[in-house]
Amino acid sequence: MADRALQRGWLTLSDVEHRLTEHPGRTGNTRLREVATTCGDGAAAHSERLLHRLLRQAGIDDWLPNHPVWFEGELVAVVDVAIRSARLAIEVDGRAFHTDVDRFQRDRQRQNALVALGWTVLRFTWADLIERPGYVVATIQGHLP
Structure with a gap:
């Protein structure tokens, strides 16, 4: 799902990084960090x-x-x-x-x-x-x- 959101422009990696930086302790950030690591490799899928x-x-x-x-x-x-x-x-x-x-x-x-x-x-x-x-x-x- 993250790949599709990035492909469609619904989300950018900078959006994800911003969320992690601005709200480091927020619920769900562990999973969001995994998404950032996985999707930050240059692959689109x-x-x-x-x-x-x-x-x-x-x-x-x-x-x-x-x-x-x-x-x-x-x-x-x-x-x-x-x-x-x-x-x-x-x-x-x-x-x-x-x-x-x-x-x-x-x-x-x-x-x-x-x-x-x-x-x-x-x-x-x-x-x-x-x-x-x-x-x-x-x-x-x-x-x-």
Whole structure:
């Protein structure tokens, strides 16, 4: 729920930090601190946190979470994980977030724009992260210099 609130702009991490600073002893702050720690890692969703963990465990570094890709002053995309040195964009597709037809269409257009700029786009699902983590890591490593 915290991920969704942050994605939608209903809440920011600075809002959470402000609440914790201004009202340190308030009921619920223990849980709020956990939310701040979990959501403050640059990931926009739990699935992205799983991907980050796989990357760290595999010793893959030089990656950036939720990285904006710009071209000629325009934002082309914000990729879930970018490895700029390899021009590699890694996307995690959740079924719930990608069921909207317009969102699905925008994602495809965004991917095409990235490819046109020389990026390779790898897409993984929740099932890939949970059931086939070795496949995810091997596929990513196969695209690294």
